[in-house]
Amino acid sequence: MDFKLKVWRQKNRDDKGHFEDYTAKGISEAASVLEMLDVVNRELVAAGKDPIAFDHDCREGICGSCGLVINGGVHGPFEHNTTCELRMRRFSDGDTIVLEPFRARPFPIIKDLVVDRSAFDRIMQAGGYVTVKTGQAPEANGIAVPKKIADEAMDAAQCVGCGACAATCPNGSAMLFVAAKVSQLALLPQGKAERKERALAMVAQMDKEGFGSCSNTYACEAKCPKGVSVTHIARLNREYLRAGFGSK
Amino acid sequence: MALTGFFLVSFLMFHLTMNLFLFEGSRGSFSSFADFLGTFPIVRPIEWILFGGFLLHLLLGGFVWLMNRGVRPQAYKVKGTSKTIKLSSRLSIYTGTLILAFLVWHLIQFFIASRFAGHPVDMFVLVAQAFSNPVTIVLYEILFVILGFHLNHGFQALFQSLGLRTAKYRGFIDAVGVIVWLLIPLGFASIPLVMYFGGAR
Structure with a gap:
């Protein structure tokens, strides 16, 4: 061709x-x-x-x-x-x-066609992790995760952090990326402990990097290569509200 | 945006309910309802809250729009993104601006004309006079299409922003949204037509 x-x-x-x-x-x-x-x-x-x-x-x-x-x-x-x-x-x-x-x-x-996406790395460093003591791996069945929750967390975890969401968003917002990471960890027991700090820190870093604000156009969902759903953005909004207004 | 939007949708429902009394004709409850709202003291602070809600909604909308400008310093050569976005979402800032412009006219036409007339005004007569002019009717009908567009984006978006549009409720919210973005503007749109063609005298 x-x-x-x-x-x-x-x-x-x-x-x-x-x-x-x-x-x-x-x-x-x-x-x-x-x-x-x-x-x-x-x-x-x-x-x-x-x-x-x-x-x-x-x-x-x-x-x-x-x-x-x-x-x-x-x-x-x-x-x-x-x-x-x-x-x-x-x-x-x-x-x-x-x-x-x-x-x-x-x-x-x-x-040329290469862009610096280290802004995403800095957002991850701000809170996209779970703090654990390293050492012997715990028993895999020690913490039960219901199948439905595990599936939803996996859907969010499909995000490969490519930046397509921010690149296609008319506002240049990285909400789908941040939502996928926050959602994935907030759903799982290991991530729940730091959910409040995580939501606040990752959103703050996203704003600091200069990404735009979400205006719910859902352009990101339409073009996400992994089909990450905007319902994760709804969860991010909920996590953020919970962290901001909920009891510490 | 979400909270003020919810507040304004509630107001629209109230406004529509009140307007439906117009169907009763000149001896109906509409004028007395309007008189009551115009003279009952407790309505004054509520009016200010309503003005505040509008102001906050448009200021926040304008602020988000301004903040998001310049996030893409250079536009794409081939415009492909717009195809993936609902027209109503893409145009919400513009439909909002048009609604604001309409609102100024609407307030001059009815609110100021009745409240600051210096003498009691029969609201039904004022409305009937306005809608005896076909140009006014056409402009109002266009506005209701624009309002429908604005609500088509706004109603579902407010639940998204509040974090309530989850996988479980997404379908339900979008279904209820149809009632809001289609039926509310349709209800408003029917009134001038019915009045003009003699359905309410």
Whole structure:
């Protein structure tokens, strides 16, 4: 398959950046968008040009490293897939494909299609953990977790922290990410002990990083590659209210 | 936003209930109801609370809108996000602004015209006069469509913000929402039409 590409090129954080046109020829329909970029990059390197920089790691949809805005959709115009899982067969031969980086103020562009998502790391450091004494692993069946609760926690835990929610939100809000982490831990007995501090600290850090406020448009849910539901945002709101107004 | 929104939805329900008395015609309860509200002392502080609720709602809405501007310094070349968002959610700040503009006119037309007339005003006559003008009716009908849009986003969103729109209640809240965003504006919208075409005299 052959494609015309319009790719965002930006030398560094301070560069203004621009779109550049490329052609991708002889691409296998089983190739992912990233593998297509590999082919284009090979040609660019052979011609002595600077290859297109993009983030990637596992290439099987579980690490949360990749993330491009493809034809206006985060992780592509389709639902529930990461960029690395998007196969070229979903496009038509000869299509023009526009590749842009995730755009949100807290995600500064490092180079081309690579953005700095360390804001998410700092939100996690603020409260996305469970404090436990390390040592011998406890008996697995020591703490009973009802199946329904475990399932809901797992649904939230599916979040890979890719940043698609903030990149697609018209307000650049990271609520779905924070909600997934807060929800996952608040549901499980191990996480309940620190639920109040966690909700307050993670939301405070999210605001500090400069993410926008949620206005309940649910754009995030529509484009989350893992299908994390906005009902977790409702739980985050509840956790936050409980932490703010509830008894200490 | 959520609490003031809930307060304003409650007020809309009250307002609609009162307006339905218009169907009784000129000798009905509407004018005496309006007289009572205009003269009973306890209604004054409640009126101020209502003004406060409106003011807080629009100030908070404006504040959120302002704060969220500039979070995406550079727009995407291909606009794809908008396709995934309900029109009513995307336009809520604009529908809200239009409702505010309407409200100024609405208050001048009825509230100020009756309260500050200097003499007792028959509210039914005032309303009937206003709705004898087809242009006024068309403008009001447009407003009720806009109001429906605003409520379509706002009603479910208020439960989301309060953390009540959980997986279990999501469907129920959205179903009750239909009553709010569809039936309330429809109820309001029916009144000018019925009055114009002679249903209430």
